[in-house]
Amino acid sequence: MVIVVSGPGGVGKGTIAQQLVDSMDNLWLSKSWTTRTIRKGEDPKSYYFASREEFESSIESGNFLEWTEFHGNLYGTPLPDAPDGEHILLEIDVQGAKAVVRKSIPALLIFVDAPSVEAQATRLRGRGDPEEEVQRRILRGKKEREIAKELGAYVIINDDVERTTKEIRALIENYVTT
Numbered sequence: 239m240v241i242v243v244s245g246p247g248g249v250g251k252g253t254i255a256q257q258l259v260d261s262m263d264n265l266w267l268s269k270s271w272t273t274r275t276i277r278k279g280e281d282p283k284s285y286y287f288a289s290r291e292e293f294e295s296s297i298e299s300g301n302f303l304e305w306t307e308f309h310g311n312l313y314g315t316p317l318p319d320a321p322d323g324e325h326i327l328l329e330i331d332v333q334g335a336k337a338v339v340r341k342s343i344p345a346l347l348i349f350v351d352a353p354s355v356e357a358q359a360t361r362l363r364g365r366g367d368p369e370e371e372v373q374r375r376i377l378r379g380k381k382e383r384e385i386a387k388e389l390g391a392y393v394i395i396n397d398d399v400e401r402t403t404k405e406i407r408a409l410i411e412n413y414v415t416t
C-alpha cells in the first residue's frame with residue numbers, strides 16, 4: 239500500500255516520516271531525487287542529490303513515478319523498489335500526491351500542517367532559509383492547503399512531533415489492516 243505525507247515547507251514532515259519508518263517495521267521510505275543543493279546541516283542521505291542532466295535523462299528513461307519542479311529545482315519519486323511486504327511511504331508535495339491519485343494508485347493521503355503561519359515561518363527561519371524563500375514557501379503553503387482539501391487528504395496539525403507521529407501511525411495502521 240502507498241501512504242503519501244505532504245505538507246508545506248517547514249512543517250516538520252521530514253522528521254515525522256523518519257520517525258514513522260523507525261517505529262513501524264513494515265514501512266519503507268522512498269528516497270526522492272532532487273537537483274537542489276544540500277542545506278547546511280542537512281542529512282546527505284535525505285535525498286539523492288542529482289545534477290539536472292542526470293535528472294532529465296532519468297525522466298526520459300521513464301524512471302520516475304512522478305516528478306515536479308519546485309522553486310526552480312526538480313524533485314521526483316523514483317519507481318518504488320520496496321522489499322516484499324513493505325508499505326511505501328512517500329514524503330512529497332501535494333502536486334506529487336495529485337499525480338499519484340491521477341495514476342489511479344490507491345493511496346492514503348495525509349497533509350501535515352503547521353499550527354499557524356507564524357509557526358511555519360519560525361521553523362523555516364530556524365533551519366536557515368533566506369527570508370525570500372520563507373515568504374515563497376508560506377505563499378505556496380496556502381495553495382497547498384487548497385489542493386489538499388480538493389484531494390480529500392487527512393489534515394493533521396503538527397503541534398507536537400511525538401503526538402502527530404502517533405496520530406499518523408494510527409491512521410496508517412488502520413488503513414493497511416482494512
Ligand code: 5GP
Pocket residue numbers: 244245246247270271274304305306308313314315316329330331332333334335
Ligand atoms: P525541500 O526543498 O524542502 O526538501 O522540499 C521541497 C518540497 O518538495 C517539499 O514540499 C517536499 O515534500 C517536496 N518533495 C520532496 N521530494 C519530492 C518528490 O519526490 N516529488 C514531489 N512531487 N515533491 C517532493
